[in-house]
Amino acid sequence: xxxxxxxxxxxxxxxxxxxxxxxxxxxxxxxxxxxxxxxxxxxxxxxxxxxxxxxxxxxxxxxxxxxxxxxxxxxxxxxxxxxxxxxxxxxxxxxxxxxxxxxxxxxxxxxxxxxxxxxxxxxxxxxxxxxxxxxxxxxxxxxxxxxxxxxxxxxxxxxxxxxxxxxxxxxxxxxxxxxxxxxxxxxxxxxxxxxxxxxxxxxxxxxxxxxxxxxxxxxxxxxxxxxxxxxxxxxxxxxxxxxxxxxxxxxxxxxxxxxxxxxxxxxxxxxxxxxxxxxxxxxxxxxxxxxxxxxxxxxxxxxxxxxxxxxxxxxxxxxxxxxxxxxxxxxxxxxxxxxxxxxxxxxxxxxxxxxxxxxxxxxxxxxxxxxxxxxxxxxxxxxxxxxxxxxxxxxxxxxxxxxxxxxxxxxxxxxxxxxxxxxxxxxxxxxxxxxxxxxxxxxxxxxxxxxxxxxxxxxxxxxxxxxxxxxxxxxxxxxxxxxxxxxxxxxxxxxxx
Amino acid sequence: xxxxxxxxxxxxxxxxxxxxxxxxxxxxxxxxxxxxxxxxxxxxxxxxxxxxxxxxxxxxxxxxxxxxxxxxxxxxxxxxxxxxxxxxxxxxxxxxxxxxxxxxxxxxxxxxxxxxxxxxxxxxxxxxxxxxxxxxxxxxxxxxxxxxxxxxxxxxxxxxxxxxxxxxxxxxxxxxxxxxxxxxxxxxxxxxxxxxxxxxxxxxxxxxxxxxxxxxxxxxxxxxxxxxxxxxxxx
Numbered sequence: 001x002x003x004x005x006x007x008x009x010x011x012x013x014x015x016x017x018x019x020x021x022x023x024x025x026x027x028x029x030x031x032x033x034x035x036x037x038x039x040x041x042x043x044x045x046x047x048x049x050x051x052x053x054x055x056x057x058x059x060x061x062x063x064x065x066x067x068x069x070x071x072x073x074x075x076x077x078x079x080x081x082x083x084x085x086x087x088x089x090x091x092x093x094x095x096x097x098x099x100x101x102x103x104x105x106x107x108x109x110x111x112x113x114x115x116x117x118x119x120x121x122x123x124x125x126x127x128x129x130x131x132x133x134x135x136x137x138x139x140x141x142x143x144x145x146x147x148x149x150x151x152x153x154x155x156x157x158x159x160x161x162x163x164x165x166x167x168x169x170x171x172x173x174x175x176x177x178x179x180x181x182x183x184x185x186x187x188x189x190x191x192x193x194x195x196x197x198x199x200x201x202x203x204x205x206x207x208x209x210x211x212x213x214x215x216x217x218x219x220x221x222x223x224x225x226x227x228x229x230x231x232x233x234x235x236x237x238x239x240x241x242x243x244x245x246x247x248x249x250x251x252x253x254x255x256x257x258x259x260x261x262x263x264x265x266x267x268x269x270x271x272x273x274x275x276x277x278x279x280x281x282x283x284x285x286x287x288x289x290x291x292x293x294x295x296x297x298x299x300x301x302x303x304x305x306x307x308x309x310x311x312x313x314x315x316x317x318x319x320x321x322x323x324x325x326x327x328x329x330x331x332x333x334x335x336x337x338x339x340x341x342x343x344x345x346x347x348x349x350x351x352x353x354x355x356x357x358x359x360x361x362x363x364x365x366x367x368x369x370x371x372x373x374x375x376x377x378x379x380x381x382x383x384x385x386x387x388x389x390x391x392x393x394x395x396x397x398x399x400x401x402x403x404x405x406x407x408x409x410x411x412x413x414x415x416x417x418x419x420x421x422x423x424x425x426x427x428x429x430x431x432x433x434x435x436x437x438x439x440x441x442x443x444x445x446x447x448x449x450x451x452x453x454x455x456x457x458x459x460x461x462x463x464x465x466x467x468x469x470x471x472x473x474x475x476x477x478x479x480x481x482x483x484x485x486x487x488x489x490x491x492x493x494x495x496x497x
Numbered sequence: 498x499x500x501x502x503x504x505x506x507x508x509x510x511x512x513x514x515x516x517x518x519x520x521x522x523x524x525x526x527x528x529x530x531x532x533x534x535x536x537x538x539x540x541x542x543x544x545x546x547x548x549x550x551x552x553x554x555x556x557x558x559x560x561x562x563x564x565x566x567x568x569x570x571x572x573x574x575x576x577x578x579x580x581x582x583x584x585x586x587x588x589x590x591x592x593x594x595x596x597x598x599x600x601x602x603x604x605x606x607x608x609x610x611x612x613x614x615x616x617x618x619x620x621x622x623x624x625x626x627x628x629x630x631x632x633x634x635x636x637x638x639x640x641x642x643x644x645x646x647x648x649x650x651x652x653x654x655x656x657x658x659x660x661x662x663x664x665x666x667x668x669x670x671x672x673x674x675x676x677x678x679x680x681x682x683x684x685x686x687x688x689x690x691x692x693x694x695x696x697x698x699x700x701x702x703x704x705x706x707x708x709x710x711x712x713x714x715x716x717x718x719x720x721x722x723x724x725x726x727x728x729x730x731x732x
Contacts, residue, residue, distance in 0.1 A: 016596075182583050189547070190575070192647075
């Protein structure tokens with residue numbers, strides 16, 4: 001007489017487990033949560049895409065209206081009409097620079113965006129770019145329910161990272177411990193099977209049902225959320241692989257607990273404690289420790305500094321302009337004009353100076369944010385729950401790195417616009433257009449509005465996103481293997497005496 | 498070769514000896530009843546034979562296999578019937594038997610399963626019923642079928658008649674006798690003095706882990722057995 005073949009045990013367990021109402025109830029809940037999460041995020045992103053489209057249209061409309069208005073300012077003026085303020089005149093290059101140059105920096109969503117909301121409910125997908133906004137753009141937020149923001153959005157990533165382990169652990173706790181709680185384990189143990197083969201076959205049978213169902217549910221949820229699979233094949237396959245490894249990771253954890261051959265109550269208690277520690281306790285503790293060791297610079301203090309610096313710059317306005325003129329050979333001879341410059345022209349000097357003065361105060365905020373991102377990157381390897389969330393956000397294109405790239409490109413875009421427009425504004429100091437007889441409505445030192453480029457987000461290559469996720473996926477696989485090996489190695493003997 | 502041989506087996510829990518230098522041997526076809534009150538060490542002895550507990554000292558061989566060194570191989574040659582047989586409630590009697598036979602390394606077809614259940618005394622109309630509605634006696638019969646399906650060399654019975662009505666207990670005695678005639682060595686731990694007298698060939702009285710007396714069952718009557726049992730426990 002020999003021990004049973006593992007494949008026979010597995011086949012039996014697979015058939016029997018497949019008849020469990022508990023199994024299918026858990027699958028139904030998981031699949032429903034996946035669909036809800038994906039559709040929920042897709043709705044948010046759809047609204048944002050609509051807002052992006054509205055912004056594109058608004059930009060086109062503004063451009064057309066500026067051109068139409070400029071044409072109107074070429075018209076002869078009627079007798080006795082008052083003087084037109086320069087800020088109303090798109091043919092006045094100074095007025096045009098400050099009041100008519102408006103562009104939108106837009107960050108469209110990727111095809112797989114319903115996978116994870118990431119930072120998309122907090123960070124803006126569209127930024128209005130004006131020449132003289134400090135550091136590129138002002139803080140822009142869509143109106144969101146603050147309670148919803150505090151709780152976090154229920155997205156597919158949340159369902160996978162937080163709810164899927166609950167479902168899996170529930171199945172393991174109730175289906176693998178059934179014999180002990182029914183008082184059958186002694187009879188099982190008295191046969192010719194060891195605990196490793198028996199538990200392994202049961203766990204593998206649960207997984208053999210769970211893996212295809214979960215991956216199919218995930219894919220189905222994304223399809224229902226409108227993801228075009230053909231356009232998202234590589235990131236989707238990566239996300240499915242990461243989900244599979246995540247399931248194996250929790251299976252490894254489960255095997256470590258089940259190696260003690262506990263009853264359902266003890267198993268559930270242990271699983272709940274581990275789940276709570278990995279998903280809530282340790283991230284909160286880590287965040288608290290990181291906050292203590294490296295506190296964030298005060299945003300309120302920065303606002304205060306910003307106001308103080310703006311006031312200083314205004315107070316020193318003429319001195320700053322005089323220095324700027326003295327520093328430039330082309331302007332040096334026109335220092336007498338410092339006091340007569342209009343507001344928009346002054347800004348072309350004062351805004352860069354304000355930014356220069358604010359940089360030492362803004363830099364620590366940026367540096368802190370970068371450090372926090374580095375810590376988050378390291379924490380992803382310590383806490384797979386955080387890591388998988390981050391990986392999903394990366395694959396979905398809702399990650400902080402993509403947002404930072406977007407904001408950085410928006411700032412570069414503003415600087416490019418300044419390089420194109422400010423020289424024209426400042427040329428009026430050295431080579432002012434001749435004053436026209438007061439027969440025309442506009443100043444006409446910029447007869448046609450400039451043809452300025454539109455912002456085009458330079459999307460990081462898809463391979464970069466995948467490359468950022470793959471090391472974590474490999475790490476997850478390693479953790480799963482280690483935990484599983486540890487669990488199985490501890491299942492040497494039955495604990496039924 | 499003995500079906501079971503225990504040599505000077507001892508085990509302690511929390512400083513107290515649960516089994517103390519226990520030695521006994523069972524030949525094929527022999528039925529040995531290990532008598533004793535609760536806490537005498539009967540179930541502990543069965544646990545050691547099954548490899549669930551490791552003895553502090555001594556040796557245990559099942560069909561020539563060292564049960565301490567290779568408990569899995571020893572269990573493959575040992576059938577076991579617990580005091581209360583619990584089954585998968587959602588499975589039928591045939592499915593339960595098929596499952597436990599599989600765990601024992603045997604693949605049996607439904608016809609064989611029905612024959613074994615019949616041999617164990619389970620009524621035919623219960624074969625395809627779910628075990629959730631089975632009485633203790635019916636579950637015990639499925640347990641017997643599980644033991645028989647294993648085709649082991651040694652059968653361990655832990656209080657097999659406990660909680661059974663007279664008819665079910667009598668059926669079980671018949672099964673034990675039949676198994677013995679087929680050459681199965683049977684060690685039963687019990688305190689049912691009168692029932693064992695009918696089926697056992699030898700009787701051992703265990704007190705505080707020590708085998709204090711051993712008799713040939715044929716040489717002692719039921720009254721004498723009770724008297725001897727009480728004397729040995731009182732000593």
